[in-house]
Amino acid sequence: MQVFNSLTRRNEELKPLEGNEIRLYTCGPTVYNFAHIGNFRAYAFEDILRRVVQFDGMKIRQVMNLTDVDDKTIRGANAAGVALTDYTKTYKDAFFADLKKLNIQPAEVYPAATDHIPEMISLVSKLIEKGVAYKSDDGSVYFNVRKFPGYGKLAHIDFDHQQTGARCAADEYDKENVGDFALWKAWEESDGPVGWDSPWGRGRPGWHIECSAMSMKYLGETFDLHTGGIDNLFPHHENEIAQAEAATGKPFVKTWMHCAHLRVNGEKMSKSAGNFFTLRDLIEKGYTGREIRYVLINAHYRQGLNFAFSALEDARKALARIDACVERATDGEAPDWAKAHLDDFTAAVNDDLNMPKAFAALFELVRDTNAHGGGSVLGVFKRMDEVLGVIFFGKAEKAEVPAEIQALLDQRAEARKAKNWAESDRLRDEIAAAGWLVKDSREGQSVTKKA
Numbered sequence: 001m002q003v004f005n006s007l008t009r010r011n012e013e014l015k016p017l018e019g020n021e022i023r024l025y026t027c028g029p030t031v032y033n034f035a036h037i038g039n040f041r042a043y044a045f046e047d048i049l050r051r052v053v054q055f056d057g058m059k060i061r062q063v064m065n066l067t068d069v070d071d072k073t074i075r076g077a078n079a080a081g082v083a084l085t086d087y088t089k090t091y092k093d094a095f096f097a098d099l100k101k102l103n104i105q106p107a108e109v110y111p112a113a114t115d116h117i118p119e120m121i122s123l124v125s126k127l128i129e130k131g132v133a134y135k136s137d138d139g140s141v142y143f144n145v146r147k148f149p150g151y152g153k154l155a156h157i158d159f160d161h162q163q164t165g166a167r168c169a170a171d172e173y174d175k176e177n178v179g180d181f182a183l184w185k186a187w188e189e190s191d192g193p194v195g196w197d198s199p200w201g202r203g204r205p206g207w208h209i210e211c212s213a214m215s216m217k218y219l220g221e222t223f224d225l226h227t228g229g230i231d232n233l234f235p236h237h238e239n240e241i242a243q244a245e246a247a248t249g250k251p252f253v254k255t256w257m258h259c260a261h262l263r264v265n266g267e268k269m270s271k272s273a274g275n276f277f278t279l280r281d282l283i284e285k286g287y288t289g290r291e292i293r294y295v296l297i298n299a300h301y302r303q304g305l306n307f308a309f310s311a312l313e314d315a316r317k318a319l320a321r322i323d324a325c326v327e328r329a330t331d332g333e334a335p336d337w338a339k340a341h342l343d344d345f346t347a348a349v350n351d352d353l354n355m356p357k358a359f360a361a362l363f364e365l366v367r368d369t370n371a372h373g374g375g376s377v378l379g380v381f382k383r384m385d386e387v388l389g390v391i392f393f394g395k396a397e398k399a400e401v402p403a404e405i406q407a408l409l410d411q412r413a414e415a416r417k418a419k420n421w422a423e424s425d426r427l428r429d430e431i432a433a434a435g436w437l438v439k440d441s442r443e444g445q446s447v448t449k450k451a
């Protein structure tokens with residue numbers, strides 16, 4: 001599998017540093033609000049990435065952090081007058097529900113920042129010991145960027161021409177304002193009840209130290225792959241490298257991958273610009289998680305994607321076309337023409353996740369299947385869907401029905417054949433009591449789990 005490494009700015013083979021497992025760290029959400037579909041573009045890209053790794057027969061260990069303490073979460077909790085943990089819990093729960101709707105595979109670990117304060121304090125202490133970090137008068141701790149020679153290697157900053165020495169307390173700043181960044185922030189009035197004791201007094205961790213501490217805890221001091229949206233590249237990822245490598249003296253991450261932004265009218269979708277849609281907004285408008293997923297994964301991850309409702313309408317049509325074709329597909333040895341499309345698909349996803357090409361191969365398969373009036377291509381669709389996660393297999397769906405519900409459904413089918421309507425209704429109620437809704441149609445009965 002070839003991927004574009006933001007660090008070397010080249011396409012490189014992605015293969016595990018150790019054994020058969022890719023260790024992946026993905027920067028997760030700040031849980032102060034519902035995530036918007038721009039955020040989900042990043043998570044959908046990472047989902048495709050982890051699926052292709054597995055498609056290729058490798059294992060994956062993905063860690064995604066939950067930023068549950070920072071300026072925004074503290075402001076939100078204090079404004080609402082609730083404890084920080086109560087405030088963030090709402091948005092953590094919402095986040096996981098949204099991931100499910102988008103059929104995004106769960107990461108192996110979701111560490112929350114507030115559960116790892118001791119690890120962060122110990123990393124900051126180490127950086128002070130090494131002489132690359134210092135305490136300021138107010139009890140904050142800063143990383144001295146001039147003490148780490150590699151600073152700027154990810155963002156390719158020409159450091160010699162920067163004026164430095166300034167200190168930046170905010171977590172986010174741009175390349176023109178490179179300066180010492182906060183590892184630990186001293187408690188302030190506006191923090192209210194939020195704070196932890198440390199060797200430097202009461203305070204809280206900076207955002208960047210969180211990811212260095214938690215990634216190394218769960219993936220080791222050197223690991224394979226680290227990703228995020230392109231806005232994370234600087235300063236966040238640059239700072240993660242500085243913190244980790246200054247502390248361990250080892251290379252932190254081999255491969256960095258970044259996805260381009262989801263835009264609205266040419267502008268980055270963001271909370272602050274106010275030009276965002278949450279997943280909930282779109283679902284309320286009648287679009288499905290599957291349609292939204294389709295739109296998010298369809299473009300190449302390094303290409304800007306402009307959000308438009310017409311794309312959701314196109315997704316609906318495309319999915320209907322795929323569904324109709326899958327219904328005609330059967331099991332069995334795939335014909336050569338279908339295998340050729342699978343080969344194209346495989347080559348495309350292994351070429352730096354070329355999803356436009358992968359979808360082209362899928363639609364060639366649809367076209368040829370229709371031209372043949374069907375065919376034993378179900379296995380090919382299923383194999384492609386290991387990566388795509390958008391194809392609806394009516395039969396596969398039924399397989400998720402628990403055995404005891406299926407047994408009741410079978411009994412009910414018998415009862416209906418015998419025109420025993422009372423028994424049929426009784427069984428329907430019994431199935432409903434177990435949490436499933438039965439629908440009868442000309443094709444027979446189908447069930448859905450009650451929401």
Ligand code: AMP
Binds near residue numbers: 230261262270
């Ligand atoms: P945040 O909650 O702002 O830290 O963002 C969480 C993730 O979403 C990060 O990986 C960001 O880079 C990514 N992200 C934020 N906005 C967008 C956008 N408009 N398009 C794509 N990714 C985004």
Ligand code: ZN
Binds near residue numbers: 027028211236
């Ligand atoms: Zn991060």
